[in-house]
Amino acid sequence: MVQQHRRRGVAVVAAAVAVAGVVAGTGGCSGSEGAAAADDRPVGDPAAVLRSADALVDAGSSKARTSLVMATGGTRVTIRGEGRYDFRKRMGQLSVVLPMDPAGADGHRPISELLAPAALYMKNRGAGVPDDKWVMLDSTTLDDGNLVTGGATDPLTAAELLRAAKDVEYVGERELAGVRVSHYRGVTDIGRAAKRAAPYARGALASAARGFAEDAVPFDAYLDDEGRLRKVRHQFSYRNQGRTVAVASTTLLYEFGVSFGVRLPPKDQIFTGKIKL
Numbered sequence: 001m002v003q004q005h006r007r008r009g010v011a012v013v014a015a016a017v018a019v020a021g022v023v024a025g026t027g028g029c030s031g032s033e034g035a036a037a038a039d040d041r042p043v044g045d046p047a048a049v050l051r052s053a054d055a056l057v058d059a060g061s062s063k064a065r066t067s068l069v070m071a072t073g074g075t076r077v078t079i080r081g082e083g084r085y086d087f088r089k090r091m092g093q094l095s096v097v098l099p100m101d102p103a104g105a106d107g108h109r110p111i112s113e114l115l116a117p118a119a120l121y122m123k124n125r126g127a128g129v130p131d132d133k134w135v136m137l138d139s140t141t142l143d144d145g146n147l148v149t150g151g152a153t154d155p156l157t158a159a160e161l162l163r164a165a166k167d168v169e170y171v172g173e174r175e176l177a178g179v180r181v182s183h184y185r186g187v188t189d190i191g192r193a194a195k196r197a198a199p200y201a202r203g204a205l206a207s208a209a210r211g212f213a214e215d216a217v218p219f220d221a222y223l224d225d226e227g228r229l230r231k232v233r234h235q236f237s238y239r240n241q242g243r244t245v246a247v248a249s250t251t252l253l254y255e256f257g258v259s260f261g262v263r264l265p266p267k268d269q270i271f272t273g274k275i276k277l
Contacts, residue, residue: 044170048227049184053159053198055227056087056253061260065252066094066152070245079151081113084260085253087156090117090200091262096151115154116264117200120146125271133271143211145204148238153249159229160201162221164192174222177254181222181230188234190215213237213244229253 048055056062066081077099085092092115114121120137129135139146147153147161168186175181190212194205209215214237222231229251236247 044172044182044184046168046170046184046186048182048223049162049165049168049186049221051227052162052221052223052229053156055223056156056159056229059226059228059256060088061086061256061258062155062253063255063258064092064094064155065254066096066155067248067250068148068151068153069248069250081152083113084258085115085155086260086262089262090156091115092155093260093262094150094152098151111151113150113152114262114264115150116262118203120150121265122150123265128274129271132269134265134269136270140203140207142204142207144236144238145206145208145211147204147208147212147234148236148247148249153234153251155251155253157197157201157204158232158234158249158251160197160205161188161190161193161217161234162219162229162232163196164189165219165221171220176222176230177252179224179230179254181224184221184223186219186221188217188219190217211239213239228256 062085064081064083064085068079068081070077079096079098081094081096083092083094094113094115096111096113098111109124109126111125112123114134118139120139122135122137123133124131125135137146137149142149145157147157165186165188168184171183171185173180173182190205191209192215194202194209197205218235220231220233221229224230231250231252233248233250236249238245238247
């Protein structure tokens, strides 16, 4: 069911193996006066949300900023990432910055992450992993499908989640980083998204459907005039040591078409020992 009207418009999780130690711790209808844009497409087309992953693949690549926020026990924890993503190769690279420890000191050097279909690679992981080694995780075996494990949500997987969006509402237009975008709000379902997503994302999303406390994921999505996802915020409910933790994941995409390459580490650089949690 799709609705179109205006209305007014926390939060990293226990990052399983990746960033584990960090967390264990306006009214009325929009009307017809704006029904057509200059290109004769309808203003505020909620169906565009369902196609946003395809629009990203058509765009090729972009830069990305990510944020994962959790509030637990009166403490707000934020993990931030920045990097680039190739939507056609379904690969990306991020530098993820962990929060300061309770004493105010930096908790960790930035973690280098490589995102690949069904896999996450991390360097500077710490916790017993040598500095020159990478940790590799199979996304299809993670309880969250790597939606939050690495301290960031894979940008293309974030868009694939929207293929199961329902009750999508057009909130209105706004400017985001100098770009006109359409703001949509709705709820998606991890289990349904796993069935509707592109083949590369199905295994990870199916794993997430089993691991999250709730399949229903409220979201806010911001699309530009070409249907490309510029910003998306998901609100997950994650199980952590018997508790349900609310996690807000935000992904910001910009500078589409940027050129870069991602090379996965060779086998002799993959750490095979035990990780200290």
